[in-house]
Amino acid sequence: MSLDPVSNPAAIPEEVLARAEARGINRRDFIRFCTMTTAALALPVTMVGRVAAAVADTRVPVIWVEYQSCSGDSEALLRANQPTAGEIILDLISLEYSEVVMAAAGHQAEEAKRQAAEKYRGKYLLVVEGSVPTGADGAYCTIGGHSAVEDCRKLVNGAFATICVGSCSSFGGIPAAAPNPTGAISVMEAVPGAPIVNLPGCPVNAENLTATIVHVLTFGKLPATDSLGRPKFAYGKRIHDNCERRGHFDAGQYAQTFGDVGHRQGHCLYQLGCKGPETFHNCPTIRYNEGASWPVMAGHGCIGCSEPGFWDTMSPFYRRLPKVPGFGIEDTADKIGIGLAAATAMAFGLHGVASCFRKGDAMEEDKVVREE
Amino acid sequence: MAQKIVVDPITRIEGHLRIEARLDGGRIAEAWSSSTAFRGIETILKGRDPRDAHHFTQRFCGVCTTVHSMASIRAVEDALKIQIPDNARLIRNLIMGIQNVQDHVIHFYHLHALDWVDIVSALKADPARTAQIAQSISDWPNSSPEYFQQVRDRIAAFAGTGRLGPFQNAYWGHAAYKLPPEVNLIGVAHYLEALEWQKDVIRIHAILGSKNPHPQTFLVGGMAIPVDPDSQNALNADKLALIRKLLRKARTFVEQVYIPDLLAVAPAYLDWAGIGGGVGNYLSYGDFPMDNSPGTGSLFFPRGVILGKDLANVQPMDEKKISEYVTHSWYSYSKGDNAGLHPYDGETSHRYTGPKPPYEFLDTDGKYSWVKSPRYLDQPMEVGPLARVLVAYAKGVPEVKAAVDFVLGKLGAPASALFSTLGRTAARGVDCLVLAQKNEQWLDELANNMGRGIFETFNKEKWDPATWPREAQGFGYHEAPRGALGHWIRIENGQIANYQAVVPSTWNAGPRDPKGQPGPYEAALVGTPIADPQKPLEILRTIHSFDPCLACAVHVLDGTGSEVVRVRAL
Numbered sequence: 001m002s003l004d005p006v007s008n009p010a011a012i013p014e015e016v017l018a019r020a021e022a023r024g025i026n027r028r029d030f031i032r033f034c035t036m037t038t039a040a041l042a043l044p045v046t047m048v049g050r051v052a053a054a055v056a057d058t059r060v061p062v063i064w065v066e067y068q069s070c071s072g073d074s075e076a077l078l079r080a081n082q083p084t085a086g087e088i089i090l091d092l093i094s095l096e097y098s099e100v101v102m103a104a105a106g107h108q109a110e111e112a113k114r115q116a117a118e119k120y121r122g123k124y125l126l127v128v129e130g131s132v133p134t135g136a137d138g139a140y141c142t143i144g145g146h147s148a149v150e151d152c153r154k155l156v157n158g159a160f161a162t163i164c165v166g167s168c169s170s171f172g173g174i175p176a177a178a179p180n181p182t183g184a185i186s187v188m189e190a191v192p193g194a195p196i197v198n199l200p201g202c203p204v205n206a207e208n209l210t211a212t213i214v215h216v217l218t219f220g221k222l223p224a225t226d227s228l229g230r231p232k233f234a235y236g237k238r239i240h241d242n243c244e245r246r247g248h249f250d251a252g253q254y255a256q257t258f259g260d261v262g263h264r265q266g267h268c269l270y271q272l273g274c275k276g277p278e279t280f281h282n283c284p285t286i287r288y289n290e291g292a293s294w295p296v297m298a299g300h301g302c303i304g305c306s307e308p309g310f311w312d313t314m315s316p317f318y319r320r321l322p323k324v325p326g327f328g329i330e331d332t333a334d335k336i337g338i339g340l341a342a343a344t345a346m347a348f349g350l351h352g353v354a355s356c357f358r359k360g361d362a363m364e365e366d367k368v369v370r371e372e
Numbered sequence: 373m374a375q376k377i378v379v380d381p382i383t384r385i386e387g388h389l390r391i392e393a394r395l396d397g398g399r400i401a402e403a404w405s406s407s408t409a410f411r412g413i414e415t416i417l418k419g420r421d422p423r424d425a426h427h428f429t430q431r432f433c434g435v436c437t438t439v440h441s442m443a444s445i446r447a448v449e450d451a452l453k454i455q456i457p458d459n460a461r462l463i464r465n466l467i468m469g470i471q472n473v474q475d476h477v478i479h480f481y482h483l484h485a486l487d488w489v490d491i492v493s494a495l496k497a498d499p500a501r502t503a504q505i506a507q508s509i510s511d512w513p514n515s516s517p518e519y520f521q522q523v524r525d526r527i528a529a530f531a532g533t534g535r536l537g538p539f540q541n542a543y544w545g546h547a548a549y550k551l552p553p554e555v556n557l558i559g560v561a562h563y564l565e566a567l568e569w570q571k572d573v574i575r576i577h578a579i580l581g582s583k584n585p586h587p588q589t590f591l592v593g594g595m596a597i598p599v600d601p602d603s604q605n606a607l608n609a610d611k612l613a614l615i616r617k618l619l620r621k622a623r624t625f626v627e628q629v630y631i632p633d634l635l636a637v638a639p640a641y642l643d644w645a646g647i648g649g650g651v652g653n654y655l656s657y658g659d660f661p662m663d664n665s666p667g668t669g670s671l672f673f674p675r676g677v678i679l680g681k682d683l684a685n686v687q688p689m690d691e692k693k694i695s696e697y698v699t700h701s702w703y704s705y706s707k708g709d710n711a712g713l714h715p716y717d718g719e720t721s722h723r724y725t726g727p728k729p730p731y732e733f734l735d736t737d738g739k740y741s742w743v744k745s746p747r748y749l750d751q752p753m754e755v756g757p758l759a760r761v762l763v764a765y766a767k768g769v770p771e772v773k774a775a776v777d778f779v780l781g782k783l784g785a786p787a788s789a790l791f792s793t794l795g796r797t798a799a800r801g802v803d804c805l806v807l808a809q810k811n812e813q814w815l816d817e818l819a820n821n822m823g824r825g826i827f828e829t830f831n832k833e834k835w836d837p838a839t840w841p842r843e844a845q846g847f848g849y850h851e852a853p854r855g856a857l858g859h860w861i862r863i864e865n866g867q868i869a870n871y872q873a874v875v876p877s878t879w880n881a882g883p884r885d886p887k888g889q890p891g892p893y894e895a896a897l898v899g900t901p902i903a904d905p906q907k908p909l910e911i912l913r914t915i916h917s918f919d920p921c922l923a924c925a926v927h928v929l930d931g932t933g934s935e936v937v938r939v940r941a942l
Binding site: 076 | 535582589594827912
């Protein structure tokens with residue numbers, strides 16, 4: 001048996017292929033997509049048939065809403081590669097509402113959203129991009145005259161499940177950065193207790209989004225998550241532990257300045273402020289834009305964008321993290337998050353807590369690092 | 373009889389935009405543009421490290437990603453008088469250049485085309501006739517009858533499921549759609565092709581910037597990507613070759629698909645060369661430094677201001693003449709809400725006074741938007757590809773002049789046709805074509821530098837805050853895909869004391885000022901015919917011709933930018 005994905009290694013039944021083909025989906029593309037997605041979900045190749053059956057003849061209704069967003073996650077969707085945005089929109093999902101993509105506008109757009117939420121009640125997937133502002137009675141974000149809070153609660157409660165894409169809907173993101181002028185909160189905070197999965201990152205990696213959707217279709221439930229609601233298949237490992245520059249960290253080889261010999265030779269970026277040791281995300285393994293690159297590969301440290309509150313807790317971004325001990329790769333965020341924070345606090349008595357109130361003390365902390 | 377209509381949300385844009393319009397006799401008599409979301413990032417920036425600002429500002433917008441990083445690092449470099457290395461100038465030009473090209477193509481096919489192209493009509497197209505038309509306008513290889521048959525079948529199978537997804541509830545069949553089914557089918561085919569193309573060519577941002585959206589290698593003083601032909605962890609010959617391949621792919625598509633499509637669609641809509649003109653004042657900061665000399669003399673797209681459509685008299689741009697008003701915006705100024713403040717002294721004190729949601733109408737006599745009203749010499753200004761192209765055309769930039777004359781010649785239209793909805797859309801094509809053809813030159817220069825052993829991408833002299841003056845201020849400019857973008861920063865004791873961004877959509881989408889002068893969207897909509905008030909397709913055409921980007925515009929920041937080199941504060 002060949003490993004070439006188009007050779008149909010998992011023997012997707014002919015009848016399933018025919019169903020996909022009847023919808024105008026190219027057979028090779030379909031096999032490739034099912035195989036790659038199964039791999040992305042860390043499932044055995046024997047599961048390909050089940051994935052295929054789940055996506056062959058239905059397009060799951062998806063409502064994609066934006067609140068306090070920059071549309072970066074919608075753009076990320078357009079950069080998806082396995083499958084591509086065209087395949088996702090035409091073949092995998094039925095995108096009932098998306099302000100960036102949809103043809104309808106105004107009340108016709110809002111009507112499409114309302115109808116889909118009613119018709120597919122309990123069955124649609126809701127994708128949320130952007131945080132939810134609670135200040136000024138909801139006036140910091142309105143769509144069609146309705147506040148984001150109102151819209152969000154209604155849609156989350158009617159959904160089969162909600163997928164938060166990007167750090168803003170997952171954790172509040174940049175609008176919630178100190179001093180949080182608009183009272184921005186995450187969807188989890190806006191609708192506590194609802195079935196929600198968080199795909200933080202700034203922006204979300206589209207491959208993680210596709211894999212999550214297919215997981216739901218295949219198994220009828222959300223993927224297993226860590227305590228922050230992030231799927232383990234994508235956020236189970238620290239960037240530091242899968243980093244291509246890890247060998248240089250262990251060997252004590254660091255870039256000291258942007259553009260120096262160490263930087264040009266791909267040495268560890270820890271001293272330039274890399275937050276990889278505190279960040280859980282699969283950037284090093286799946287990268288971005290068809291595997292072209294990711295921040296550390298390009299030469300800039302990780303800024304920790306998949307962690308809650310990173311705009312406050314990870315900045316200043318060019319200040320190096322306090323002592324980073326050598327954790328093993330078996331550690332997860334749940335196990336070491338507290339430990340790392342405690343070690344940090346002991347080392348400085350400042351970082352973590354103080355950085356929440358970072359205004360004014362940035363330079364002070366810089367001094368601490370230099371003196372250390 | 374007068375009638376008020378509301379379009380909210382305006383879709384196929386970035387951000388939350390609402391248009392209210394009063395109709396009289398089948399035409400728009402008055403219009404109000406409102407942004408309905410606010411995040412307060414300028415407030416969030418205060419007290420932070422100026423070197424971090426570009427990470428925050430980039431999140432003004434994820435569509436015109438890169439642009440706010442560019443303007444931000446230029447603002448800090450201007451404040452601290454940092455000269456960046458030549459390689460950084462070239463890498464920034466390449467990032468900005470491909471950003472403009474890719475963004476314009478996405479705008480044309482995925483955000484704007486459905487205002488002119490009727491997808492449902494494409495199902496009636498004859499594939500053989502479609503192929504004939506396609507082959508008559510371009511050498512693009514995907515033009516056989518079999519190919520168009522395949523596209524039509526795919527769309528028919530999709531429609532046959534009875535679930536139109538993002539294409540449901542639109543204005544299909546509206547009387548204002550004028551194209552024959554065959555041209556509509558070409559549009560649909562290229563909508564799908566452009567979707568594939570855009571994700572490929574923007575890999576240049578991943579190679580140079582780590583990822584897209586939101587590349588991460590911007591750096592005060594240069595770029596964080598190392599250059600070294602003898603390293604596999606730096607920009608080397610291998611990566612240059614990949615960038616070159618992608619640049620050629622970008623250029624080929626623009627030359628063989630985008631521009632021919634633009635020229636094939638436009639003749640059916642020449643009446644739109646007389647609709648949607650607007651304020652008639654144009655502002656361009658200029659961009660793409662052609663050498664590393666101080667000042668703005670070497671900008672490929674020159675800097676300038678056009679008042680009252682007077683192309684014979686382009687005026688120099690002086691950023692000191694910019695002020696922002698909040699008379700009709702949900703902010704208050706300490707000096708009173710009719711005051712105008714220069715961005716260095718700008719204030720972002722939000723104060724919502726509108727109706728409590730849910731609401732039906734805004735109080736357009738009072739405050740009605742989260743966007744401020746920027747003015748130049750107290751005049752509203754349009755910014756964007758049209759402004760950029762007009763200034764360059766009027767100043768005789770050869771590449772721009774040739775492209776504009778080519779497009780006008782093909783359409784048999786005079787230069788005055790540019791002051792319109794159609795002109796805006798055509799100018800975006802010109803901007804895209806010129807940059808798609810220019811990008812490789814910057815790659816050549818970068819390769820030459822590397823060949824001569826010049827690897828520097830970062831000037832570290834002023835990296836340490838200990839080297840900074842106690843107080844400094846700087847202006848960072850950029851011509852983003854959507855137009856003139858400015859960031860103003862004040863630094864005190866190593867921290868951000870004030871940060872203001874006046875972005876392209878702030879200029880274009882802003883509400884009325886204290887004198888009651890409407891902003892560019894509002895002015896452009898006046899006089900637009902509306903065939904069916906329930907389906908105001910015509911509003912979408914003019915608003916989309918500006919390529920709105922609201923997240924950036926509110927507050928207020930905005931942006932779309934592109935970059936390069938430092939500029940002295942004027």
